[in-house]
Amino acid sequence: MPNPFLAAVIIGAILSAIPAGAHEFWIEPASASRAHVRVGQMLAGENLPYLDRIMRSARHFGPDGETLLKGRLGDSPALTADLSAPGLHILTVETEPAYIVFKDLTEFADYLSYEGLQAVVAEHQARGLPDTEIAEEYFRHARSLVQVGPVRASDTDAPKGLRYEIVALTSPFAAQDGKVDLQVLWEGTAEPAVQIGVFHKGTSAGATATRQLLRSDEDGRVTADIAAPGFYLLNAVHMRPVEGPGSVVWQSHWASLSFTVADVKQAD
DSSP states (O other): OOOHHHHHHHHHHHHHHSOTTOOEEEEEEOSSSEEEEEEEETTEEEEEOOOTTTEEEEEEEETTEEEEOOOOTTOSSSEEOOOOSSEEEEEEEEEOOEEEEEEEHHHHHHHHHHTTOTHHHHHHHHTTOOSEEEEEEEEEEEEEEEEESSOOTTOOOOOOSOSEEEEESSOGGGOTTSEEEEEEEETTEEOOSOEEEEEEEOSSTTOOOEEEEEEOOTTSEEEEEOOSOEEEEEEEEEEEEOOSSSSEEEEEEEEEEEEEEOOOOOOO
16 A cells, blocks of 8 residues: 655655756656656756656557556656557657646746747736746646557557647658658647747767647647657647636646657668
8 A cells, every 4th residue: 555655755866856946747658668757858857757646647559459557656767567568659648737826927927928928928918927936836747659660551659548648640760851740639639829839859978859830720730850860859838728726726637648760870
């Protein structure tokens, strides 16, 4: 039976270690059987252990079907799944709600600008909301793709029922032109004009992460350049107003998609 005191200690230690300005949340496979869940910025951050108070749902969609992933309290890497079978594997994680309070409108606006949500500032003011102690509730919806063996016609990504998700319309593991087509879905419907941050870290020692900004078209679609080998993370944020007597006035949903493009060596 889980020890609630131990759980509280672990959660407290994690939260104190996460930088205050942490943004992205993603899945990063570590081996053929384990995957990290990470939070941070520019592909640098903390590895989160398995905590059922944080992870609402974790699933593995593999060549042999869907599996609900359940870990032991404190497991790190957080996810255990058999990623050895040939074909496409999809890992997903959705979190319980978490909360943040911005001290003033300037801090809130800086965060919104980074995520391409500048219009929310005007909406905040139009709603007559306070300029200090701005409370937000947020949820994370992470997906990761792992390809084992050659890409087959059946190895295609598809929506997995997450409330907010980024889906690969073409395989990033068979991108002959160095590009991948993606679609952003909010509650199963294409989301237009949303900013997608494309983070990349190469395979060379000491490689630093880069960030490129794209915006989805009217069908929620975007094409990303993935010609360079390495780890890729795509991130988008959907913001919703919250009405009611509580202190929370905004709710955000974060979608991420991660995968690794292999460094294919050409034969001499």
